[in-house]
Amino acid sequence: MSISINDVARAAGVSKSTVSRALAGGSVSEEVRARVAAAVQATGYRPNLMARRLRARDAGPMGVLVADIRNPFFTALIRAVEAEAYRQGRRVLLCNTDEDPQREAMYLQLMQEERIAGLIFAPTQASLHKLERMQLEFPVVLVDRAGAPAFHDSVVLDNAQACATLVRHLVDQGRRRIAGVFGSTSSTARERCDGYLAAMRDAGLEPDLRQLPPTSDAAEAEVAQWLRQPQRPDAFVASNSLLLEGCLRAIRAAGLRIPGDVALAGFDNERWTELVAPAITVIEQPVEAMGRAAFGLLMERLHAPDLPLRKVIMQGRCIVRESTQAAA
Amino acid sequence: MSISINDVARAAGVSKSTVSRALAGGSVSEEVRARVAAAVQATGYRPNLMARRLRARDAGPMGVLVADIRNPFFTALIRAVEAEAYRQGRRVLLCNTDEDPQREAMYLQLMQEERIAGLIFAPTQASLHKLERMQLEFPVVLVDRAGAPAFHDSVVLDNAQACATLVRHLVDQGRRRIAGVFGSTSSTARERCDGYLAAMRDAGLEPDLRQLPPTSDAAEAEVAQWLRQPQRPDAFVASNSLLLEGCLRAIRAAGLRIPGDVALAGFDNERWTELVAPAITVIEQPVEAMGRAAFGLLMERLHAPDLPLRKVIMQGRCIVRESTQAAA
């Protein structure tokens, strides 16, 4: 049995409500406040948040539910949110769904049951739809992945635009058979795919794309096969850093030179994209800003539930490196 | 106000105790069980875990407290633990301390207050000592970082051995001025440092080492300066992948060739270490196994608190790549 407020009250010789008030900084005499403090020390008392929340509808922790903790974009996002939460004295309940809708559903229910104050969520395509009919008891801010802004605030990159930028850059460098490697689970991947298609059409080029589970292994296997085709692509665009890595491995394994034989570009300015030779052209996302914005939207929503729906769209920055130089 | 068990009871036309029993799978007539199930459906009821735990001393979530979520070793560890927890129907409360003892203390108290069932913890050097006098109310398993096994179960790499292996390998390749770049915040870094010192002594070589905040930026700055010294090192050993990355950047920036001018080796088989040219020699840690072991120890401790203290020491695997070939 752990120490309760009653033990402190007894030790301090006051009632438990007085202890409660003293701890909350309410109006109590200095003398009593000191006695309570001493009693807390002596007993080693820690408030029981279960009880406190049960009673006071106290703010529960913030939830953060991301699709893949291996993806550095998400770890960076988590850090940004957590830093912001920490500054405001909020705890963060973090969970990882591995792009699995079933685990997503489980964790959503879990957070419901844990009575979190609000959720920052990067859902799979599958859950995005279900989410709308779900009527959760806490506000949700979608981040990185969102559909039409019908039910939830959201913070996303201008994905179509960013991907089109990448394609246009490749076209400018003289590439023609530009292949697109996209994830199959997120709205983000779909939007990037749309941008790819639009830019290819504008350039009068034939699109050539795959939608894969967003892991490096899947990309590596797929691209390996792709490169064996008669008319092989002269450029690859990958819709996240995991897929990008898979592309790079496959191209290397095929003994092709970058950018001589094929150009390569992708999303997320991970540190390794600059360290490999040749360094890789990427779209950099303003991850920090996205995390802070998501947290901000959530806090505002908490304080003013009737605010109109907001969708924050951020622009990516194209960092051109050697991997997309014109072929020799 | 959210839906409570009373609403379900009313809807089903039974008492709340009956609902509780029906939900817990107690002895209730089939007919009532069906009515309750229907009422749960109709009302959209979700049990309030705060109340349930408050009452029943139900097992809280598992806590995981890591030092740096940017470090891929920890994200891999988290995934392993989380996967295992998921299989057993346990939730995971994840927090990130950024190697900051103050945040560590805050989160420890927090987990105490959240009444977690148990904690998997990678503490800083500073907290490791305090932890011993802390008398937490839940069992703790230290992972990656642990001192003498005095108070807590732990799972660690054989750090000294692994680092000595790296040094011996470099000596075999003809390196003599082998520099060591170690973190300053963890017992792990200290043990690797000890292994470095021992191996250098055995080889009759003069040690030359630094202990830094474990970030790539810190390593990059320090190594840049190091390389400007008259008798510059002909090899670097870095004690984690962040430091390793900093070393690589600094060596490149100085215009030196690897392995021609300097050799480079480090810890953690991150995918980028294989992608850069030249690929980098590393010690691979059995991260998956470490995560699973930590979770296993914790569960066992939960079921049998009086078990003797256990320390699991795992061996790393040295993966030799081009970065440590003999100088031309």
Next chain:
DNA sequence: ATGAAAGCGCTAACAC
């Protein structure tokens, strides 16, 4: 098999 009632640890009215 079911209901009534007690109580987990806490806070917030309401008294004084």
Next chain:
DNA sequence: GTGTTAGCGCTTTCAT
């Protein structure tokens, strides 16, 4: 300023 009282939503005796 402080104590008394009444729950928050739930499980668990103890009756019936």
